[in-house]
Amino acid sequence: MEERQATITPLPRAERAAATLLLDNAVVEKDGDRLLGPISATVASAGVTVVLGANGAGKSQFLRLIHGLSAPSSGAVRWGERPPSDARNEQGYVFQVAPLMRRSVWANVEFPLIARKWPRAMRAARTAEALERARLAEKAALPAAALSGGERQRMALARAWATGPKVMMLDEPCASLDPASVAEFERFLTAIRDEGAKLFLATHDLGQAQRLAEDVLFFAEGRLAEQAPASRFFAAPASDAARRYLAGEL
Amino acid sequence: MEMLGAVLTMLVTLDPALTGIVGLSLQVSLLAVLFAALIGAPLGAALAIWSFPGRRAVLLIASTAMGLPPVVVGLVFYLLLSRAGPLGEWGLLFTPAAMVMAQTALVLPIVISLTHQAVRPLAMSYADMMESFGASGRLRLFTLLWDARFAVSTALLAGFGRAIAEVGAVLIVGGNINGHTRVMTTAIAMETSKGALELALSLGVVLLIVALAVNAAMMALASFGKRYEAA
Numbered sequence: 517m518e519e520r521q522a523t524i525t526p527l528p529r530a531e532r533a534a535a536t537l538l539l540d541n542a543v544v545e546k547d548g549d550r551l552l553g554p555i556s557a558t559v560a561s562a563g564v565t566v567v568l569g570a571n572g573a574g575k576s577q578f579l580r581l582i583h584g585l586s587a588p589s590s591g592a593v594r595w596g597e598r599p600p601s602d603a604r605n606e607q608g609y610v611f612q613v614a615p616l617m618r619r620s621v622w623a624n625v626e627f628p629l630i631a632r633k634w635p636r637a638m639r640a641a642r643t644a645e646a647l648e649r650a651r652l653a654e655k656a657a658l659p660a661a662a663l664s665g666g667e668r669q670r671m672a673l674a675r676a677w678a679t680g681p682k683v684m685m686l687d688e689p690c691a692s693l694d695p696a697s698v699a700e701f702e703r704f705l706t707a708i709r710d711e712g713a714k715l716f717l718a719t720h721d722l723g724q725a726q727r728l729a730e731d732v733l734f735f736a737e738g739r740l741a742e743q744a745p746a747s748r749f750f751a752a753p754a755s756d757a758a759r760r761y762l763a764g765e766l
Numbered sequence: 767m768e769m770l771g772a773v774l775t776m777l778v779t780l781d782p783a784l785t786g787i788v789g790l791s792l793q794v795s796l797l798a799v800l801f802a803a804l805i806g807a808p809l810g811a812a813l814a815i816w817s818f819p820g821r822r823a824v825l826l827i828a829s830t831a832m833g834l835p836p837v838v839v840g841l842v843f844y845l846l847l848s849r850a851g852p853l854g855e856w857g858l859l860f861t862p863a864a865m866v867m868a869q870t871a872l873v874l875p876i877v878i879s880l881t882h883q884a885v886r887p888l889a890m891s892y893a894d895m896m897e898s899f900g901a902s903g904r905l906r907l908f909t910l911l912w913d914a915r916f917a918v919s920t921a922l923l924a925g926f927g928r929a930i931a932e933v934g935a936v937l938i939v940g941g942n943i944n945g946h947t948r949v950m951t952t953a954i955a956m957e958t959s960k961g962a963l964e965l966a967l968s969l970g971v972v973l974l975i976v977a978l979a980v981n982a983a984m985m986a987l988a989s990f991g992k993r994y995e996a997a
Binding site: 580583584585604605607608609611614615616617618619627628630631632659660661662676679 | 888891892894895896897898899900901902905909912913914915991993994995996
């Protein structure tokens, strides 16, 4: 399998350096099994980076790694100068199966603000804004478990967005949603993007990938098989694995 | 028939002999549950959230201790609190305080074990999210206890059911002193052996009603809690 790995080029520090993602031969292993890597890449600090690949290719592992939920067994991951665990409080993560906290929709969205120690008055205003944007304001008082699948994912997005992250990771957030729910989710997501947040979106939905991606990280068998601008990737994938994936063979 | 009439009269007129005993029973057992909750619920949740050396041993001990014979617990507290014992100078033997202590020890393993069981699955599913939000250990603990509140309340009710119904521990450390440490179960045992079946039966009825109320509350909590659980 052909493998293209971007080399690390130091970026000028003034240029939003805090949000530029750098990976240097990062490897994730668990119990002696290699789950991911080695990966070396530099990812720009703006725009939507779509993370593509078949099931088990390493998409979730990659998102977890760059958010600091798993530590590299070897190699390094940095956001500018900072390790992921330091950068995390400027980030939001939407899990593939977002945990519904056993409380109201409002309390779910307010929770990260409590965790980050926002003052009470600011919490209320921000929670209301997040729910408004997710079009869930009318359901604020319901138990989160009463929401539909699409509403749950929008709530999870609102919850991850509430703290005002500069970077968001989304792990197949629309995997089990119907088209109308996907459209609604993407409306909220593109608004977040337009406000300048950097998005990492893992998806299986090639339509969604083409609608949103500015660049693509393509994973195969735990490795970064290709990193390319979206237009180039979808028109002429350079790696064999990506060609087969786009042709529906992987 | 005559006896049933006497029992009904006692219950309906709220005979002072009866209400005094019932009141003390409720006080002792509720206080024991309160203390067991304050210690056991955070401990059970902590055992569910964090792993540390000895965690499994603590869980094993707690679940084994759920079935501790009350008389043995009573005996241990008797030895601790008796004049020659290490806590003898507190002068607590044959007081309601001693009864509360012994019952707290009985209820504590139940609260720890059942809280752990209730919180464990939630702790697993919340773990990454908590990490992502940067939630402090304290916030995690109280968040999980709150989100498992219905199951944790059920654990407390189970503990209360055990405390209110046990006789061995309160008898040994309380001494069944009339008007001072006499509770429902010890009174039933004594009145029965004296042949004073009216009071014994009346207390038995009250005890059954309390058990019924506890179970009804458990069922209500379970069905109410369902509303918050993801399908």
